[in-house]
Amino acid sequence: MGQITYRQAISEALWEEMERDKEVFLYGEDIGLGGGAFYITKGFQEHFGRDRVVDVPLSEAGWTGAAIGAALTGMRPVIEFQFADFVTESFKMIVDLAAGNHFRQMGPVPLVIRLPGAALVSAGPFHSQNPEPWFFGTPGLKIIAPTTAYDAKGMLKTAIRDNNPVIYLEYKKLYNYPVNELPDILRPDIPSDDYTVPFGEARTLREGEDVSLVTFGTTVLQALEAADILEEEGVSTEVIDMRSILPYDKEAILRTVEKTGKLLILHEARKHGGISGEFAAVVAEEAFEHLDAPIQRVGATNTPIPLSPPLENAYLPSTQKVVDALRELAAY
């Protein structure tokens, strides 16, 4: 039992899975000698060797294809994109080749695609993106978005043992987030024994009666802060971390809407074309009669991601924007 950072959790999951299963190996730029841009695999190459911790040339499409090839033979590649944004290089390999392979009866593709994504203070248009909307419409893929160290470790293990291509979203902002500055609910103890966290099950971070706030990714932090502020104003907010986006826990969304009758969906990605659209549609289809107010959404604005701080702040969701939306919903 203990407490570790999000970054350590990802490292530990990789390390333990590589110890457990000789078929697991890593491809990525600068991951060997350099330990990767974020030092997730520091010390791995010394221990596992250059054949399992592979420094690859700067050619994402090429090594994504190579990983799929190895996966077809039963190996379990975990590939690291230096930044999630560069996954566009490999779009065809993931969406057309890996995702539909099993459906076409051509065998499973056990591949984990690690994407360090989302904003990190003025990282600009090409180092800040949220890639999940690009992939959400692709059957055959799984998309996972852990925010706690516990989930990061347990879900990465699940991803590696899964027989499908899994897009594993990592949040750069959380890598080195000091554990003692996190709200208690976001730092469950990490068991010393092997454990996994299943896909498709949301986690309720906070019980509430008046308004439901469904989110995933780094906006979980804003959701909890906003719920605290609303609590002082006498509004009780239920906060749900989806954790897994594809598959997603539809029942958890419907349950909380039945309970509170008011729903705010929040994510860092743009509201336009974001995953919140799907969540809202499902509620409209299946829980319409439980709604006491129009469904609300908070997400980034429908522009490319700007770099300069005043623009980036205007672009991104913030605790204040969430508080405003919650107040309006509560008052409806």
Added chain:
Amino acid sequence: MSETTAERAGIPATSDELARLDYFEDLRDRYLSLDGLDAKWHSFERENSYPSFETCMRLHYFMSHTRAVEETLDSAFRSGHIPGTAYFARGNEAASVGSASCLRDEEWLVPMHRNCGAHLVKGHPARSIMAHFFGRMDGPSRGRDGNFHIGYRPKKITQLISHIGSMIPVAAGIAWAEKARGTGRATLTYIGDGGTSTGDFHEGVNFAAVHKLPVVFIIDNNQYAYKTLLKEQYACKSLILKAPGYGIPGFLIDGTDILLVRKICSEAIDRARAGEGPTLIESVTMRLAGHSVYDKYSDYVDLENLRRWTNERDPLERYDTFLEESGMATIEEISASHARARADAETARDEALKSPFPDPATLNDDVYAP
């Protein structure tokens, strides 16, 4: 035949020599040309390539200005003026300035993230570059982007996206347009050693070769792609060996010697203008500092190698020595040029810092062209 004439014509390079190629030792005052499978060494007869005094000093000013601009930006970063990160290109000043100084105003430059010198010599003012780094309104992207993800349309300098390799096909497309319009203009672009591994590099160079487009590709081989070593990047001895695969001429040069860079690039650009198609030039330098302001270079750099490149192949020091020893310029003229280059960088910084931050109300502007 006198020795110099023979060297001018080139001495065949054996496949043995190519197999043992050493970027540091083997490019002393000579360069390699590749025409099909015909590989030749040429001595660089510097005396025959002396530009005029004005040109010599112009190149000097821009190399020195490049270094001063990047050093000024580096300290601006340390004082918190740069949101995000910053890449610099210490060691690449001769390659950037020497090559882009061959372009005419009306010709397009397609730079990468280590080509500050190319921006400056093509006419992009330092204060605009700095305002961009500072996230201000007077930068060409008006605060939307930063770092060396930057272009400058008034001087025909394209932007770039971060995704390495993407700009190679774009440069080919610009050259296509020049050819289609019959302008007789050349296009110049760059790629890193790492970038040559991308599919886009292959697709762009091949496209340009097939259509004999007027474009010059410079590989800025600075011996690292972030923390990745050359031997992890490619298995051939030199990237110039790719040229015959595309059916275009290739040159392997010491990219820290500005007069050599200028000679080889201006010849390549002239060939492009004359409709003779693309050229691939591998310009060897060393990245004399970390990948970005956040990089811990000492964690992985080969210190001995860094020491010898810093001591013997600093492009700026080499050029100072050349100017003085050849009698092209006096010590006073050289230091006056350095002083002006630095003062201009500092003035540019002060002006850029006066530029306002963008108004958040403008966020939604310009997503679409009118």
